[in-house]
Amino acid sequence: xxxxxxxxPPDSAPPQDxxxxxxxxxxxxxxxxxxxxxxxxxxxxxxxxxxxxxxCGKTTLLRCxxxxxxxxxxxxxxxxxxxxxxxxxxxxxxxxxxxxxIGPEPQLLPELRVWENAALPLLMAxxxxxxxxxxxCAWLDRLEIGGFARKRPGALTHAESQRVALAxxxxxxxxxxxxxxxxxxxxxxxRARLLRTLTTAARSHGIxxxxxxxxxxxxxxxDRHLALLDGRPAATAVAxxxxxxxxxxxxxxxxxxxSA
Numbered sequence: 724x725x726x727x728x729x730x731x732p733p734d735s736a737p738p739q740d741x742x743x744x745x746x747x748x749x750x751x752x753x754x755x756x757x758x759x760x761x762x763x764x765x766x767x768x769x770x771x772x773x774x775x776x777x778x779c780g781k782t783t784l785l786r787c788x789x790x791x792x793x794x795x796x797x798x799x800x801x802x803x804x805x806x807x808x809x810x811x812x813x814x815x816x817x818x819x820x821x822x823x824x825i826g827p828e829p830q831l832l833p834e835l836r837v838w839e840n841a842a843l844p845l846l847m848a849x850x851x852x853x854x855x856x857x858x859x860c861a862w863l864d865r866l867e868i869g870g871f872a873r874k875r876p877g878a879l880t881h882a883e884s885q886r887v888a889l890a891x892x893x894x895x896x897x898x899x900x901x902x903x904x905x906x907x908x909x910x911x912x913x914r915a916r917l918l919r920t921l922t923t924a925a926r927s928h929g930i931x932x933x934x935x936x937x938x939x940x941x942x943x944x945x946d947r948h949l950a951l952l953d954g955r956p957a958a959t960a961v962a963x964x965x966x967x968x969x970x971x972x973x974x975x976x977x978x979x980x981x982s983a
Contacts, residue, residue: 727890735757735876736804738859739748740766741764741765741766741800741816741879742765742766742767742801742802742898742899742931743764743765743788743795743798743799743800743801743802743931743932743933744760744763744764744765744799744800745762745763745764745794745796745798745800745813746762746797747762747796747797747925748760748761748762748784748787748794748797748799749794749795749796749797749800750783750792750794750795752783754952755935756954757780757783757954758783758787758794759783759953759954759955759971760797760955761780761797761951761954761955761956762782762797763784763788763835763949764778765930765931765933767898767931767948768925768926768929768930768931768944769837769931769932769947770922770925770929770932770934770944770946770947770951771933771934771945771946771947771949772933772934772935772936772941772942772944772945773785773805773902773933773934773946773949773951773956774913774936774942774948774949774950774951774953775937775950775951775957776935776952777937779951779952779953779954779957780951780953780954780955781903781904781935781936781937781951782903782935783954784935784951785901785903785933786805786806786936787799788825788901788933789818789822789830789899789901790806790814790817790818790822790830791814791818793807794807799945800897801821802821803873806808815841818831819844819847819848819890819895820836820844820848820892820895820897820899821897821898821899822892822897822899822900822901822903823844823892823893823894823897823899823900823901823903823930824892824900824903825885825888825889825891825892825899825900825902825903825905826888826904826905827901827903827904827905827907827908828908829881829884829885829887829888831876831888832876832888833875833876833877834875835875836872836873836874836875837863837868837871837872837873837874837876837878837879837887838856838863838872838873838878839859839893840887841859841860841862841863841887841890842856842859842891842894843891844891845858845859845894846893846894855894858871858894858895859890859891859894862889862890862893862894863886863887863890864869864888864950865890865920866882866886866887866889866920867886867916868886868887868890868918871883871887875952875953881909882909882910883906883911884916885905885908885909885913885917886916886920888905888934889905889917889920889921892925893920893921893930896915896928896930897930897939898930898931899930899931899932899933900921900925900931900932900933901933902921902932902933902935903935904935904936904937905917905934906918906936906938907936911951912959913939915920916943918941918944919950921934922944932945962973
C-alpha cells in the first residue's frame with residue numbers, strides 16, 4: 724500500500740483499499756506540536772501498531788482518527804466518508820456505532836452492573852436490554868469474566884475491569900477498534916489474555932485495530948508497525964533533527980505506509 728502524497732488535492736478521495744485513511748494531519752496542544760503532517764492508511768481487518776516513546780503523538784493520532792479531535796489541518800476518511808467535515812453529533816454517532824475504544828484505564832461506570840457497562844454502546848444505540856445483555860455476556864464469557872456479569876465494577880480487580888472495557892469495545896462488532904496502551908497497567912499473563920481476545924476478534928470478525936503501545940511484545944501481534952517520534956514519522960523526525968533514534972523506533976518500522 725502506498726501512502727498518500729502531499730501533492731494530492733485537498734479532500735481527494737482515499738485509496739479504495741483503505742478503510743481508514745488520513746492525510747497531512749496537524750494538531751497542537753497549547754501551542755506545542757502534537758502531530759506534524761502525518762499521513763496513514765489502514766485496511767479492513769488489519770492490525771496496525773503505532774509505536775514510539777511516551778509523548779510521541781500516538782494518543783493524539785488515535786483521537787484524530789477516531790473523530791474525538793478535529794485536526795487543525797488535514798483530512799480523516801472512514802469508509803470513503805470525510806470524518807473531518809462531520810459535525811459533533813455525527814462524529815459521536817460514528818464513534819458509538821462503528822468504532823470501539825479501549826484505553827489504559829477501564830473507565831467503567833460504578834453505578835452500572837458489569838454487563839451493563841459492557842453493553843453500553845448497544846444500549847445507547849437503542850438496543851433492547853435483552854439483546855444487549857446477550858451480546859455483552861457473550862463477550863464477557865469469552866474473556867472468562869461472565870461470572871461477574873451482575874456485579875458492580877467495585878467488586879473487580881483492575882485486570883478484570885480492563886477485560887470488561889475490552890468487551891465494551893467489541894460488543895457492537897465495530898469496524899475499527901482504537902486501543903490506546905490497553906495493556907500498559909497489566910501483568911504479563913493478563914496482557915496476553917487481553918491481546919489474544921483482541922486479535923482473535925479482529926481476525927474472526929474482520930475488525931481493523933489501531934494499537935498504540937510502547938511495549939515491543941504488545942506491538943508484536945500487529946501486521947505492521949508505524950513508529951512515531953515528536954509527532955512525526957520517526958525517520959522524518961530524526962532526519963529533521965527533532966529527535967533521536969531509540970530502541971523503541973527500530974530502523975525499518977517507520978517506512979511502512981506513513982509520510983509527512
